[in-house]
Structures are given as C-alpha cells and as structure tokens.
Amino acid sequence: SATLDAAESSTDFLSSWQDGPKNKIMDWVKSTTTEGSTDFIPEKDRIAVFDNDGTLWSEQPYYFQLAFAIDEVKRLAPENPDWEKDPSLNALIKGDMAGFMAGGEKALLKAVAVTHSEMTVDEFDARVKNWIKTATHPKTGKHYNEMIFQPMLELLQYLRANGFKTFIVSGGGIDFMRAWTEEAYGIPPYQVVGSQFGLSYVDTTASPELIKIPELVFLDDKGEKPVGIYRNIGKRPVFAGGNSDGDYQMLQYTSTGDGARFGLIVHHTDSVREVAYDRESHIGQLNKGLDDAAKYNWLIVDMAKDWKVIYPYELK
Amino acid sequence: SATLDAAESSTDFLSSWQDGPKNKIMDWVKSTTTEGSTDFIPEKDRIAVFDNDGTLWSEQPYYFQLAFAIDEVKRLAPENPDWEKDPSLNALIKGDMAGFMAGGEKALLKAVAVTHSEMTVDEFDARVKNWIKTATHPKTGKHYNEMIFQPMLELLQYLRANGFKTFIVSGGGIDFMRAWTEEAYGIPPYQVVGSQFGLSYVDTTASPELIKIPELVFLDDKGEKPVGIYRNIGKRPVFAGGNSDGDYQMLQYTSTGDGARFGLIVHHTDSVREVAYDRESHIGQLNKGLDDAAKYNWLIVDMAKDWKVIYPYELK
Numbered sequence: 140s141a142t143l144d145a146a147e148s149s150t151d152f153l154s155s156w157q158d159g160p161k162n163k164i165m166d167w168v169k170s171t172t173t174e175g176s177t178d179f180i181p182e183k184d185r186i187a188v189f190d191n192d193g194t195l196w197s198e199q200p201y202y203f204q205l206a207f208a209i210d211e212v213k214r215l216a217p218e219n220p221d222w223e224k225d226p227s228l229n230a231l232i233k234g235d236m237a238g239f240m241a242g243g244e245k246a247l248l249k250a251v252a253v254t255h256s257e258m259t260v261d262e263f264d265a266r267v268k269n270w271i272k273t274a275t276h277p278k279t280g281k282h283y284n285e286m287i288f289q290p291m292l293e294l295l296q297y298l299r300a301n302g303f304k305t306f307i308v309s310g311g312g313i314d315f316m317r318a319w320t321e322e323a324y325g326i327p328p329y330q331v332v333g334s335q336f337g338l339s340y341v342d343t344t345a346s347p348e349l350i351k352i353p354e355l356v357f358l359d360d361k362g363e364k365p366v367g368i369y370r371n372i373g374k375r376p377v378f379a380g381g382n383s384d385g386d387y388q389m390l391q392y393t394s395t396g397d398g399a400r401f402g403l404i405v406h407h408t409d410s411v412r413e414v415a416y417d418r419e420s421h422i423g424q425l426n427k428g429l430d431d432a433a434k435y436n437w438l439i440v441d442m443a444k445d446w447k448v449i450y451p452y453e454l455k
Numbered sequence: 456s457a458t459l460d461a462a463e464s465s466t467d468f469l470s471s472w473q474d475g476p477k478n479k480i481m482d483w484v485k486s487t488t489t490e491g492s493t494d495f496i497p498e499k500d501r502i503a504v505f506d507n508d509g510t511l512w513s514e515q516p517y518y519f520q521l522a523f524a525i526d527e528v529k530r531l532a533p534e535n536p537d538w539e540k541d542p543s544l545n546a547l548i549k550g551d552m553a554g555f556m557a558g559g560e561k562a563l564l565k566a567v568a569v570t571h572s573e574m575t576v577d578e579f580d581a582r583v584k585n586w587i588k589t590a591t592h593p594k595t596g597k598h599y600n601e602m603i604f605q606p607m608l609e610l611l612q613y614l615r616a617n618g619f620k621t622f623i624v625s626g627g628g629i630d631f632m633r634a635w636t637e638e639a640y641g642i643p644p645y646q647v648v649g650s651q652f653g654l655s656y657v658d659t660t661a662s663p664e665l666i667k668i669p670e671l672v673f674l675d676d677k678g679e680k681p682v683g684i685y686r687n688i689g690k691r692p693v694f695a696g697g698n699s700d701g702d703y704q705m706l707q708y709t710s711t712g713d714g715a716r717f718g719l720i721v722h723h724t725d726s727v728r729e730v731a732y733d734r735e736s737h738i739g740q741l742n743k744g745l746d747d748a749a750k751y752n753w754l755i756v757d758m759a760k761d762w763k764v765i766y767p768y769e770l771k
C-alpha cells in the first residue's frame with residue numbers, strides 16, 4: 140500500500156503553500172483517508188485528475204505544445220521545401236511570427252499537423268524528448284519542463300503518498316505529454332489522458348509500427364473531459380484540479396459525485412512571478428469557474444497570495 | 456516497489472502449470488527482472504497485456520457478454536413492449552434461440568445495443584455487477600466469473616509480484632469488463648482496454664452524468680489492438696497473452712519490439728474439462744497464431760496438457 144505510515148505523515152509535503160489553502164487540502168485528505176471517518180474513500184477509488192496547461196505548468200504567451208510545433212517547423216523546414224508554399228508556414232519559417240499568427244486557428248492546426256503526424260509514435264516521442272531537453276522559453280530562458288508549478292508538484296506527491304492515483308486530463312496532445320510527464324510529475328504514460336490524433340498499425344515491415352495520422356480523433360476539452368476520463372480511467376474522480384473553463388465540466392463531474400469531493404482552480408493572479416490573466420484571456424479563459432466556485436465548493440488558488448514559490452528553480 | 460524480496464520469490468506462484476511452460480515463463484521473468492542481466496527491463500517498462508475472452512476466461516458456447524445481453528433482453532422485455540416488433544429480439548424474448556441466432560450479426564448487435572446504451576454509465580455498471588453475481592452458465596451451471604482460468608490468474612499474480620503492470624486488452628466492451636475485472640483478476644478499471652460505445656456528458660440536471668450512446672466508436676480487435684494499447688497505455692508491451700487471431704497484431708506488436716519479449720497463446724485443446732477448438736471455430740478462431748508461433752517465439756499453451764486445473768473451483 141502507498142498509504143503513509145505514522146512517521147511519513149509528519150512530512151511537510153505542501154511547504155510551498157500558505158496555511159489557508161494548505162489546511163483546506165490537508166483536512167480533506169485526512170478526512171477521506173482515515174478509516175471510520177464518514178468521508179472515508181477506499182484506496183481503489185482515490186482518483187485525482189489534473190489539467191496540465193496552466194494547472195501543472197505555465198501556458199503563456201502560448202501553449203508550450205505550440206512552441207514545440209513552431210520550433211519543429213523551423214528545424215525541419217530545410218527537409219520540407221514544400222512547406223514554403225503554405226503562406227502561414229512560410230511566415231513561420233521566415234521568422235515572421237505575426238504573419239503566422241494572422242493565419243489564425245487554421246495556421247496553428249497546420250503547424251501542429253505537419254509536426255505531429257506521418258511518423259511512428261517512437262519517432263515522435265524521441266522528437267518531443269529532444270525538444271524538452273534543449274528548447275527554452277522566450278521570456279524566462281528556462282527549459283519548458285522547468286516551468287512546472289512547485290506547489291502542484293507537492294500536491295501530486297502528497298496525494299500519492301496518501302494512496303491517490305494521479306492522472307493528467309488535458310486538452311494537450313496525449314503523446315506530446317507522455318514523452319516527459321513521467322520524469323516531470325511522476326505520472327506514467329498510462330495515467331495521461333489527452334487529445335488524440337489517429338493511429339494506424341502498419342505491419343508491412345519486419346518491425347511493425349504505429350504511425351500517427353493527421354486527423355484529430357479526440358479533443359479532450361470541456362464536456363469531452365468527463366468522456367476522456369471515463370474512457371481511460373473508468374471511474375469518477377474524487378479530486379480535480381484545473382485552471383480554465385475548459386476544465387469546468389471535469390470539475391463539475393467530479394464535484395457532483397456522491398461522497399467527499401475536492402475541486403481546485405489555479406487562478407493566475409501573479410503578474411510579477413508569472414502572468415496575470417482570467418476572464419478576458421485568449422488562453423486559459425476563466426469565467427464560469429470563478430462564477431460557480433462557491434456553488435461547487437471549489438478552492439480558488441490565488442497564485443500571488445497562496446503560493447510561496449511558483450517554479451522549482453526558485454528553490455535553488 | 457512491488458518487486459519480490461528474497462522470501463517471497465520462493466513462493467510457487469504457478470502451481471497449476473506443468474513444469475515445461477512454467478519454467479519457460481519463470482526463466483524469462485527472472486532474466487528480465489534481474490538487474491545486470493542483458494535482458495533486464497526497468498520496472499516502469501514492465502507492461503503485460505492480456506486478451507480476455509478465451510484467454511482469461513471461457514468464451515463458449517458464445518461470448519459471455521452476449522449471454523449478458525440475452526439475459527438482459529429477457530429481463531427487460533416487459534418494460535420494453537416495442538422490442539417484440541423486432542423479429543430477432545422477439546425470438547429471443549420467446550426463448551427461440553435458433554430464431555434469434557438466424558438473425559446473424561445484425562441480431563447480435565441489436566441485442567447488445569438495446570442492453571448497453573441509453574443509460575448512465577453507473578446504471579450500466581450496476582446491471583453488469585448484478586448479472587455477474589446472479590447469472591449462471593448454461594453448461595456448467597457456474598457463475599460466469601467462476602469460469603476464469605486458474606493458471607492465468609496465477610500468471611497475473613506472478614507478473615505483478617515481479618513489478619509488471621497487468622492490463623486487459625480485449626474486443627469485449629470496456630465498461631462490461633470494468634464492472635467485475637478488479638474483483639476477478641485484480642485488474643483495476645484504468646488498466647482495462649476494450650471496445651467502446653459512444654459517451655455523452657449530460658449536465659442538464661443537478662447531477663450531471665455520462666450517458667452511453669448506441670454507437671460503436673472503437674472496436675478493439677486485430678490491428679486496432681495495438682492502437683488501443685497506445686491510446687490507453689502509451690507504451691509498447693513486453694509481455695502479451697492471447698488465444699485467437701484477433702490477438703495476432705497485439706502479439707506481433709509486442710514481440711517485434713526491442714529487447715526481451717514474451718508472447719503466449721492459450722490453445723483450447725481440452726474437450727473434457729473445457730472445449731476443444733481452433734482453426735475451424737466460429738468463436739476464437741486460431742490459424743495465423745499457430746502458423747507463426749515459431750517465427751515469433753510464442754509459447755503455445757496446450758490447455759489439456761499444460762494446465763493441471765482449468766477453473767479455480769476445481770481446487771475446492
């Protein structure tokens with residue numbers, strides 16, 4: 140059993156959290172993991188789900204997966220001369236970011252499609268692993284996997300130490316995340332739920348492979364998040380964490396189940412240490428979540444006030 | 456870690472297996488879990504996948520999930536008078552099994568659709584749990600979850616004791632299996648991969664629910680088994696067990712990966728204790744698997760010769 144013994148339970152897992160939210164989380168975990176408590180949840184039902192972008196790591200000025208796509212288009216352009224015929228890809232290759240962005244969603248999807256398909260899953264995995272090791276964020280200069288949230292890391296570890304299984308349920312690409320989430324968060328590939336491209340099993344060679352095909356078969360966002368949860372996990376979660384209205388249904392599905400439930404929303408309030416945005420943001424927009432937090436008893440985490448540190452590297 | 460310590464490793468996990476296949480399995484497990492061995496597999500990569508029907512439990516005279524559908528049609532017929540208008544459902548309701556079967560695949564799918572959709576996932580789960588507790592097999596008179604294979608149960612436990620994660624990858628319905636596989640095999644819902652009906656998140660009530668919709672969105676068979684594996688697990692397995700040509704690609708995908716691999720085919724050779732069938736069977740047909748077993752080094756398990764007992768109740 141992964142449950143704490145007496146000695147371990149005295150560890151201060153949530154040391155980057157201020158006392159207010161920290162005590163709310165710890166009180167709930169204590170009441171749901173103490174046998175005989177009316178709120179007790181058996182270990183097999185301790186399913187905790189977390190959005191990724193903006194919840195476990197940063198997402199500004201654009202989703203980090205888009206940064207990967209952009210970097211990959213530039214890296215691979217010399218091998219793909221036909222990409223220059225596409226106006227938005229061409230803008231990107233020439234370093235004209237505004238011209239690329241002017242292409243809107245269609246341009247973004249094009250950049251994602253050409254960098255996320257027509258290759259084996261192993262090749263894609265290797266590319267993401269290489270990128271995450273080498274690429275850096277335009278503003279902080281840090282590697283992207285250094286821009287994960289220290290308090291959320293502590294929360295994941297704390298929940299696991301108390302017998303919870305931690306899952307990612309993200310609108311991000313499932314294969315993109317799986318390449319680095321085990322190392323970054325301690326969450327193995329089979330506990331990652333995300334958006335999916337098509338896959339095709341090709342056994343015409345001595346070494347059969349799965350090929351990624353350029354067709355989005357599942358967009359794990361909004362009302363599809365509960366669907367993705369049921370498809371890949373098969374149980375209604377008891378703990379959910381998100382940051383935007385894309386997580387509303389996941390939080391709602393979690394919080395309206397029977398018995399003790401915990402919902403948490405990371406509110407990006409820190410313009411100094413991170414980025415402040417919510418109701419008007421083009422990324423990670425948060426309206427309904429703020430409006431209905433009281434109704435569902437969701438904990439709104441004020442990043443500026445509730446977190447002593449944001450990123451792990453601040454501790455070094 | 457779930458890895459064995461010295462004392463536990465002396466336990467005879469595979470006591471229902473004859474020495475030949477037992478030693479092959481144990482030698483492989485020993486070589487892949489001994490640090491320093493050239494075949495060593497890190498614990499995080501010890502993914503083992505198993506087909507269900509005909510591999511972990513029996514599947515004759517028809518898939519047990521079809522038995523569930525048939526029983527449910529009969530049970531629910533009084534509440535659904537319109538079912539009598541459908542010739543094949545009407546035959547079933549009247550007890551005319553031959554008449555029902557004459558409707559072919561279309562009749563089967565109809566019986567499955569009306570018993571597997573248009574309800575919440577929780578309601579479906581409760582129905583399967585009730586059925587598995589009460590229904591009995593037409594030939595043995597045993598509950599269906601008593602007709603699981605004792606040697607395979609031992610194999611699952613043995614692999615888990617050696618740090619492997621055990622997954623089901625079956626053509627059967629994912630929600631049908633999840634209702635009872637945790638208790639029967641020790642395999643939790645999030646380690647079950649299977650065929651899937653559509654799901655819809657309905658939040659128009661105070662208690663939002665997932666509703667099963669009558670549309671098959673994923674058939675987890677043949678070349679789709681490696682696809683299902685990658686979608687739900689995200690890693691190439693190192694151990695695979697199956698019984699029919701529907702498992703061929705799963706076994707092939709497993710066995711052609713780099714490093715040490717183990718493939719196993721349950722060959723139904725025992726006409727006395729179970730049912731003998733292979734190349735000519737309408738259920739669980741096994742041709743290519745027998746033809747190519749040597750090529751891929753798959754272990755053909757001869758049920759009549761290699762298993763001392765078939766079902767757990769024989770031990771009582």
Ligand SMILES: [Ca+2]
Nearest residue numbers: 190192193383
């Ligand atoms: Ca988000």
Ligand SMILES: [Ca+2]
Nearest residue numbers: 506508509699
């Ligand atoms: Ca089978």
